[in-house]
Amino acid sequence: MTDWTEKYRPSSLSELRGNDKARDALREWAETWDDHRKAVILHGPPGIGKTSAAHALAADKGWPTIELNASDSRTKDVIERVAGEAAKSGTLTGGGGGRRLLIMDEADNIHGNADRGGSRAITSLVKEASQPMILIANDFYEMSNGLRNACEDIEFRGVSKRSILPVLRDLCRKEGIEFDSEALEQIAETNSGDLRGAIKDLQALAEGKDRLTPEDVVTSERDTTEGVFDYLDTVIKNAGPQEALEASYDVDETPDDLINWIEDNMPKDYHGEELVVAYDFLANADRWLGRVRATQNYSFWRYAGDNMTAGVAAARREEKGGWTRYGPPSYWSKLGRSRGTRDKRDYIARKIAEANGVSMSTARRKIMPQLAVMTHHCKNRELTVAMAARYELDEEHVAFVTGSGKNTNKVESIVEDAQELREAASVAASQGAFEGTAEGDHDASESADDSEESDPAAAEETSEEDPSEEDEQAGLSEFM
Numbered sequence: 001m002t003d004w005t006e007k008y009r010p011s012s013l014s015e016l017r018g019n020d021k022a023r024d025a026l027r028e029w030a031e032t033w034d035d036h037r038k039a040v041i042l043h044g045p046p047g048i049g050k051t052s053a054a055h056a057l058a059a060d061k062g063w064p065t066i067e068l069n070a071s072d073s074r075t076k077d078v079i080e081r082v083a084g085e086a087a088k089s090g091t092l093t094g095g096g097g098g099r100r101l102l103i104m105d106e107a108d109n110i111h112g113n114a115d116r117g118g119s120r121a122i123t124s125l126v127k128e129a130s131q132p133m134i135l136i137a138n139d140f141y142e143m144s145n146g147l148r149n150a151c152e153d154i155e156f157r158g159v160s161k162r163s164i165l166p167v168l169r170d171l172c173r174k175e176g177i178e179f180d181s182e183a184l185e186q187i188a189e190t191n192s193g194d195l196r197g198a199i200k201d202l203q204a205l206a207e208g209k210d211r212l213t214p215e216d217v218v219t220s221e222r223d224t225t226e227g228v229f230d231y232l233d234t235v236i237k238n239a240g241p242q243e244a245l246e247a248s249y250d251v252d253e254t255p256d257d258l259i260n261w262i263e264d265n266m267p268k269d270y271h272g273e274e275l276v277v278a279y280d281f282l283a284n285a286d287r288w289l290g291r292v293r294a295t296q297n298y299s300f301w302r303y304a305g306d307n308m309t310a311g312v313a314a315a316r317r318e319e320k321g322g323w324t325r326y327g328p329p330s331y332w333s334k335l336g337r338s339r340g341t342r343d344k345r346d347y348i349a350r351k352i353a354e355a356n357g358v359s360m361s362t363a364r365r366k367i368m369p370q371l372a373v374m375t376h377h378c379k380n381r382e383l384t385v386a387m388a389a390r391y392e393l394d395e396e397h398v399a400f401v402t403g404s405g406k407n408t409n410k411v412e413s414i415v416e417d418a419q420e421l422r423e424a425a426s427v428a429a430s431q432g433a434f435e436g437t438a439e440g441d442h443d444a445s446e447s448a449d450d451s452e453e454s455d456p457a458a459a460e461e462t463s464e465e466d467p468s469e470e471d472e473q474a475g476l477s478e479f480m
Contacts, residue, residue, distance in 0.1 A: 044156030047196035108137035158193025241310035260329035281311025388418035
């Protein structure tokens with residue numbers, strides 16, 4: 001059976017559902033390309049029409065397309081040979097005013113040295129291209145700063161239920177399937193934001209049927225967050241290793257996300273030795289996930305899955321009963337889904353990177369998660385104050401790292417104490433230059449003014465004795 005998402009892919013931008021502003025911005029980018037000659041990044045969650053929009057634009061403009069999946073062809077040589085020739089040379093077909101469109105999907109799956117120069121090659125390519133280029137990404141902020149700055153960007157948002165419903169009705173009519181409106185509403189509600197997921201669900205539910213009813217949808221709903229909670233009960237409390245592993249196959253979460261669900265909720269039921277053993281298995285799982293990210297070899301997922309499911313279940317030393325309030329993971333991979341959240345995350349990462357002399361990526365992926373654990377809910381108050389002082393964080397950023405409410409008295413007092421700590425550190429770094437009474441300061445100021453007027457050489461000598469910037473930095477680091 002033909003995939004309906006391909007069979008009914010929009011053939012024109014005018015047929016694209018939802019994201020009207022993004023659609024209009026993409027059309028304007030194409031119409032003015034000769035003026036700016038910049039590539040564009042289409043970014044947003046999966047399943048919302050980014051790739052469809054790129055192909056629809058090409059159809060509207062009469063531009064032949066060349067597609068390249070960045071995660072499949074990730075080396076510098078491949079990118080320069082395949083994409084470079086396409087982007088720098090004229091079209092062979094001569095259509096659309098001599099233009100061809102290069103579409104590079106999964107452009108956020110290129111990460112620095114791991115792709116053997118691929119990221120640098122693409123950044124160089126978009127700067128030199130003489131043909132229009134569209135890069136497609138789920139997470140705009142996973143791309144390098146150099147690549148982001150070299151391109152325009154257009155954000156696509158989740159498609160609303162109101163925009164999904166007309167698409168589902170139209171597909172049913174084209175396929176000759178009768179339907180109850182409530183059934184389509186349930187599909188649209190379940191997949192709110194994900195048009196592709198809604199179409200795939202509709203096709204799966206309608207297969208072999210002449211009519212779609214609400215009962216068909218209820219009995220076939222996909223696993224969502226509730227399924228994850230049931231699974232946590234299974235792996236942490238009830239199942240043996242083999243059963244826990246098999247149960248994970250039915251959970252609609254990638255191993256990268258599932259490990260965060262288990263890690264955050266496991267300590268609510270595991271204690272002592274079993275917690276130590278379980279964390280050891282999770283550490284092994286994380287190592288395998290790291291290999292997946294480094295090599296893009298997804299066959300390693302199975303080893304990560306074995307450790308985080310069967311291993312955690314095997315670590316249990318006693319029966320677990322009762323009800324546990326499980327919650328979604330707090331780790332950073334579950335954050336950053338809105339622009340505001342990503343901006344907070346990147347602001348904090350930038351402060352950490354500047355203060356510690358590390359990259360933004362290191363700050364975001366390695367240092368921030370450790371700070372989150374150490375300052376969780378501000379329980380270690382002294383450390384939280386030191387962190388806020390060191391990185392000059394205000395209430396919303398302290399709340400972001402610690403998971404506390406930004407308007408609570410606790411967070412406000414921490415930020416106030418951090419300000420006092422910075423001021424004290426500055427005074428200490430000044431080697432006593434600012435000590436004394438207000439009157440003494442005033443007299444000293446007048447004396448200094450008189451001295452400067454009468455003896456410029458003395459004033460110059462005084463300025464040479466001012467504390468250096470290096471001394472100030474040393475003072476600021478003393479309280480860490």
